Amino acid sequence: MTANTDEQRDEAARLETLRKYRILDTEPEIAFDDLALLASHICETPMAAITLVDKDRQWFKSRIGLAVPETPRSISFCSHAIAGRGIVIVPDASKDERLRDNPQVTGDPHIRFYAGAPLIAREGHALGTLCVVDRRPRRLTAAQTEALGALQRQVEAQLELRRRLFELRAANANIEKLAGLMPFCSTCEFTMTIPADPAAIPALTEGVTAMLTQKHWPEEQIMSVGLALQEAVANGIRHGCRGDASKQLQCTVNISGAGEVIITVRDPGTGFDLAGVANPLAPENMLKPSGRGIFLINGLMDDVQFTDGGRELQMKKRKT
Amino acid sequence: MRNGDGARSGPRIIPYMIVGERRIGDVTVLDLKGRLVFDEGDAVLREHINALVEGGRTHIVLNLLDVTYVDSCGIGVLVSKFVSLRRKGGDLRLVHVTPRSRRLMEITKLMDVFRIFESEAEAIASFSGEPAA
Numbered sequence: 344m345t346a347n348t349d350e351q352r353d354e355a356a357r358l359e360t361l362r363k364y365r366i367l368d369t370e371p372e373i374a375f376d377d378l379a380l381l382a383s384h385i386c387e388t389p390m391a392a393i394t395l396v397d398k399d400r401q402w403f404k405s406r407i408g409l410a411v412p413e414t415p416r417s418i419s420f421c422s423h424a425i426a427g428r429g430i431v432i433v434p435d436a437s438k439d440e441r442l443r444d445n446p447q448v449t450g451d452p453h454i455r456f457y458a459g460a461p462l463i464a465r466e467g468h469a470l471g472t473l474c475v476v477d478r479r480p481r482r483l484t485a486a487q488t489e490a491l492g493a494l495q496r497q498v499e500a501q502l503e504l505r506r507r508l509f510e511l512r513a514a515n516a517n518i519e520k521l522a523g524l525m526p527f528c529s530t531c532e533f534t535m536t537i538p539a540d541p542a543a544i545p546a547l548t549e550g551v552t553a554m555l556t557q558k559h560w561p562e563e564q565i566m567s568v569g570l571a572l573q574e575a576v577a578n579g580i581r582h583g584c585r586g587d588a589s590k591q592l593q594c595t596v597n598i599s600g601a602g603e604v605i606i607t608v609r610d611p612g613t614g615f616d617l618a619g620v621a622n623p624l625a626p627e628n629m630l631k632p633s634g635r636g637i638f639l640i641n642g643l644m645d646d647v648q649f650t651d652g653g654r655e656l657q658m659k660k661r662k663t
Numbered sequence: 664m665r666n667g668d669g670a671r672s673g674p675r676i677i678p679y680m681i682v683g684e685r686r687i688g689d690v691t692v693l694d695l696k697g698r699l700v701f702d703e704g705d706a707v708l709r710e711h712i713n714a715l716v717e718g719g720r721t722h723i724v725l726n727l728l729d730v731t732y733v734d735s736c737g738i739g740v741l742v743s744k745f746v747s748l749r750r751k752g753g754d755l756r757l758v759h760v761t762p763r764s765r766r767l768m769e770i771t772k773l774m775d776v777f778r779i780f781e782s783e784a785e786a787i788a789s790f791s792g793e794p795a796a
Contacts, residue, residue, distance in 0.1 A: 580701075624771070631739075
């Protein structure tokens with residue numbers, strides 16, 4: 344692959360990232376205008392802008408002392424600034440080989456001084472700059488440069504917030520659509536294959552808990568079902584799968600409109616003899632560190648059956 | 664101590680348990696926050712108490728206020744640490760037992776095994792006059 348196609352690919356990825364912020368051609372926003380204003384005050388320049396470099400143009404999300412809402416990319420100072428990662432400072436554009444023939448230097452607004460801090464996206468692409476501009480040659484003090492960097496990070500944070508808000512809204516809309524189905528489900532049945540990894544348990548117990556809440560089960564009963572499920576799956580992982588996370592459990596959860604939940608958990612193990620499980624309430628077992636799981640499931644659910652030599656557990660609870 | 668949710672794969676919803684420690688005289692109060700369950704808070708708590716015992720601190724009050732979930736493994740750790748502390752002349756006493764934990768301890772008849780207090784001050788005071796290990 345040639346350097347040229349590499350560059351083209353990077354630019355395509357950068358533009359794709361820029362689109363994710365959905366900011367081009369939006370109305371001015373006070374949060375961005377405030378930061379541009381602060382930049383112009385702190386750096387003591389008559390002009391400041393928050394620019395976003397699009398395919399063929401640079402568009403200003405915020406502009407102080409600049410007349411036009413966008414300029415062609417070909418004459419943009421900021422397209423130079425986004426090539427690097429640090430603040431780019433041009434003390435006098437009329438003496439800069441790349442810029443002295445630029446129409447923004449030779450004509451209106453007669454730019455001489457430019458300092459641009461690139462705005463970096465989550466993916467690492469430079470989207471545009473926070474820049475300050477003056478009509479006369481000058482420099483920034485160390486403190487002004489440092490402050491410009493701090494403001495640049497604030498602009499990046501505003502951009503990131505904006506993008507996260509869109510992402511959250513989209514995710515939330517999906518969740519609401521799924522949840523909207525629940526009231527119409529006379530029976531919900533989920534047939535699941537679960538990795539024998541304890542990290543998978545919360546997704547399962549929290550999901551079932553949320554479904555029962557949606558079906559207006561009493562809180563105490565929801566707690567019992569959630570805990571019984573936790574115990575059943577933890578047992579399956581620990582004993583049925585011997586803690587081997589590459590193995591899987593089969594689990595079905597059926598919540599009927601009639602108000603009954605039926606849960607089965609099946610493990611790939613060798614099973615066990617229920618008669619051989621010690622009673623944890625026997626005096627000699629009271630202070631043992633383990634052996635309470637099955638006892639708890641029995642105490643929490645209405646009906647508990649082990650079948651297939653202990654490899655499959657079925658437990659039921661009826662809503663009261 | 665294991666905490667945070669970045670280190671493991673899988674659909675982890677709630678981070679590992681965090682154990683805060685405060686020392687009041689001979690008594691150590693452990694503020695637990697998170698899930699005291701299989702493969703999560705159970706090992707964290709066990710290791711934390713083991714370290715205290717090695718350092719000679721055997722008067723321990725567990726504050727369960729922010730424990731969101733307990734299962735039989737979590738209960739198992741409480742029982743085993745209770746037993747080992749008792750053997751060393753210390754004790755494990757509980758404060759702010761949430762309804763969820765209480766339910767579980769009622770079913771397994773452990774409410775009478777542990778000394779359970781409504782306030783932290785009472786739990787700490789209950790150790791006064793008992794010699795530290």
